[in-house]
Amino acid sequence: MTKQPSILIIYTGGTIGMVMDSVTGVLHPFNFENLYDQIPEIQKFNYNIDNISFDPLIDSSDMEPGIWKQLAEIIKDNYDNYDGFVILHGSDTMSYTASALSFMLENLSKPVVLTGSQLPIGMIRTDGKENFITAIEIAAAKKNGRAVVPEVCIYFEYQLYRGNRAHKYNAEYFEAFRSVNYPILAQAGVEIKYNHQAISKCDEKEFRVLTNMDLNVASLKLFPGIQQPYVKSVFNAEGLKGVILETFGSGNATTKQWFLKELEDTVNRGIIILNVTQCRGGAVKMGQYETSTGLEKAGVISGYDITYEAAITKMMYLFGNNHSTESVKKYIQTPLRGEMTV
Numbered sequence: 613m614t615k616q617p618s619i620l621i622i623y624t625g626g627t628i629g630m631v632m633d634s635v636t637g638v639l640h641p642f643n644f645e646n647l648y649d650q651i652p653e654i655q656k657f658n659y660n661i662d663n664i665s666f667d668p669l670i671d672s673s674d675m676e677p678g679i680w681k682q683l684a685e686i687i688k689d690n691y692d693n694y695d696g697f698v699i700l701h702g703s704d705t706m707s708y709t710a711s712a713l714s715f716m717l718e719n720l721s722k723p724v725v726l727t728g729s730q731l732p733i734g735m736i737r738t739d740g741k742e743n744f745i746t747a748i749e750i751a752a753a754k755k756n757g758r759a760v761v762p763e764v765c766i767y768f769e770y771q772l773y774r775g776n777r778a779h780k781y782n783a784e785y786f787e788a789f790r791s792v793n794y795p796i797l798a799q800a801g802v803e804i805k806y807n808h809q810a811i812s813k814c815d816e817k818e819f820r821v822l823t824n825m826d827l828n829v830a831s832l833k834l835f836p837g838i839q840q841p842y843v844k845s846v847f848n849a850e851g852l853k854g855v856i857l858e859t860f861g862s863g864n865a866t867t868k869q870w871f872l873k874e875l876e877d878t879v880n881r882g883i884i885i886l887n888v889t890q891c892r893g894g895a896v897k898m899g900q901y902e903t904s905t906g907l908e909k910a911g912v913i914s915g916y917d918i919t920y921e922a923a924i925t926k927m928m929y930l931f932g933n934n935h936s937t938e939s940v941k942k943y944i945q946t947p948l949r950g951e952m953t954v
């Protein structure tokens with residue numbers, strides 16, 4: 613007889629488990645026991661399902677790298693006892709958490725599926741039930757004894773995304789996420805159709821968890837009319853080690869001399885500047901236009917088609933794990949968990 617799948621649900625908060633305050637009308641999190649009561653269907657799964665609930669539960673806009681560390685450690689401590697993990701999380705910062713966990717959890721061979729919802733589970737039209745139930749099914753899915761999706765991923769509104777390729781693009785529609793530069797990993801309809809080609813292969817190497825994140829990173833989003841004092845204030849932040857430079861189109865920026873000089877001086881101080889496009893689709897191609905050749909000459913490096921969320925968390929992760937500037941430079945331009953196409 614095959615063993616029942618075992619799933620660990622980790623509930624951090626988010627709209628899925630929120631209730632509306634009858635006086636103020638404001639949504640706030642409530643505890644997991646009630647959430648479980650709301651979905652008796654889950655008991656019909658022939659799975660062994662356990663849960664861990666955060667205390668306090670949070671709206672994901674209060675997410676912190678310290679909580680990513682806690683999540684990674686819960687997965688590490690329970691890794692051998694479960695076939696898969698489902699993290700219930702607010703959608704606002706879900707793609708940051710998914711990206712951070714994808715780097716922290718090395719050589720993953722089990723699914724870690726993040727999900728949540730746009731409407732609380734207690735509401736009649738909730739999207740939470742389907743998201744939650746299917747996320748559990750995906751976390752339990754196996755083929756020839758191996759996990760079908762051994763990745764950190766996001767399940768939302770019938771689609772499964774690679775976590776470090778997704779971003780929240782809509783605050784209104786149930787289809788809240790997109791992954792423009794990478795195909796979806798699965799589509800749920802009558803059946804869950806897995807895109808096996810796009811899913812990472814199970815890693816045979818030993819599972820490792822590295823949770824240190826260095827928060828001496830920043831980002832600078834360019835806009836026409838950006839002024840030097842503002843740019844200076846970002847580049848001269850105390851302790852700064854790396855900056856995500858959010859550029860236009862295929863990685864372009866103003867050609868103003870003062871700007872290029874600021875970049876060059878910053879790079880010469882040993883600070884890494886990573887070029888990530890403000891566009892959600894496509895990639896940085898430095899040198900394609902005159903407006904990006906100056907960046908290249910100043911020592912700015914390419915983030916290719918990485919999402920902003922994956923770029924900032926990857927930078928925290930690399931600096932957090934004592935990589936030298938040269939090695940951060942190398943690895944930030946190298947795909948580590950399928951987060952970019954070079």
Ligand code: ASP
Pocket residue numbers: 625626627628670671672673701702703704705728729730
């Ligand atoms: N503000 C909520 C959160 O991110 C939104 C959601 O859950 O979708 O926690």
